Amino acid sequence: MENFDNPNIENQPSVDLNKKEEQFQSRIDMIELRASLDKVKSEITKVIVGQEKMIEHLLAALLSNGHVLIEGVPGVAKTITAKLLAKTIDVGFSRIQFTPDLMPSDILGTSVFNVKNSEFEFKKGPVFSNFILIDEINRSPAKTQAALFEVMEERQITMDGIRYAMDEPFLVVATQNPIEHEGTYRLPEAQLDRFLFKINVGYPNLEQEIAIIRNQHESKKEDKTEGINHVITAEQLKSYQHLVKDIIVEAQLMEYIAKIIINTRENQFLYLGASPRASLALLTASKAFAALRGRDFVTPEDIKEASYAVLRHRVIVSPEREMEGLTADEIIRQILEGIEIPR
Secondary structure (H helix, E strand, C coil), X not given: CXXXXXCCCCCCCCCCCHHHHHCCCCCXXXXXXXXXXXXXXXXXXXXXXXXXXXXXXXXXXXXXXCCEEEECCCCCCHHHHHHHHHHCEEXXXXXXXXXXXXXXXXXXXXXXXXXXXXXXXXXXXXXXXXXXXXXXXXXXXXXXXXXXXXHHHXXXXXXXXXXXXXXXXXXXXXXXXXXXXXXXXXXXXXXXXXXXXXXECCCCCHHHHHHHHHHHHHCCCCCCCCCCCCCEXXXXXXXXXXHHHXXXXXXXXXHHHHHHHHHHHHCCCEEECCCHHHHHHHHHHHHHHHHHCCCCECCHHHHHHHHHHHHCCCCEECHHHHHCCCCHHHHXXXXXXXXXXXX
């Protein structure tokens, strides 16, 4: 078995919202959605030990129809987790290994001349699938990374003046190593902004490390994805994504989201704050977290939980504070603590 564990700042104490939740009755049927996602979790945990927060964020991204960037050192199960998630959904899967010599045509496809009819035909690249796993996305130069801009934002590519739309659902999960710098290229801000979440993956704790070793010793399977079953169809996933859009968000919570975003722009410790796209991402992600908990309405806790993964790659710490060791997560925590929670 593989594992990743990151006891990071996302795991904040929960606000007691039971009293507020008791005032509401569910107006949207979440039973099927929760049951299906529980099945997905069960399939993934056949291989992965612990790291419930990581799995939960991936499921929230699925419901939000948003792309995910997973960052962690080698060997903490970034790639295998994405593969397991893809296998639980009955959709097309494509894996692209980014390398320094990878060209845009290797991803998108290219036009080739057909001698039989003397015409050029477009041969689709690996990006034409439903679930795209990009391994080590920071290993390709800017030209190749820029090839993803249109397809990630608009779910289409334009080749030789012709528009080719992606089949829904369409999800990109990319991985990168934060430590190694030789042979890597920093992702541009415009590229990072197209990811709904950035998930940081750390090391397992002692108990989980022991469980990983024991399970590997007892396992007889060569392929870790063997025995993982499809539990959700493409149509089901699309229906769940539409269902999440109907989650109720009260006016004061929309204002709460806006205050968080505005604070990042006015924060003295940040060189760059979050854009309006971040506001929309935070709204969408908060709805997904509410749905994961079986609620048809968003609470402040949903917004707080989504804030770290939504904002950490969209803000830039000022050089002076970065030299002092201040991280984006710490600044986000300070911002959340400084804003009054709506009641």
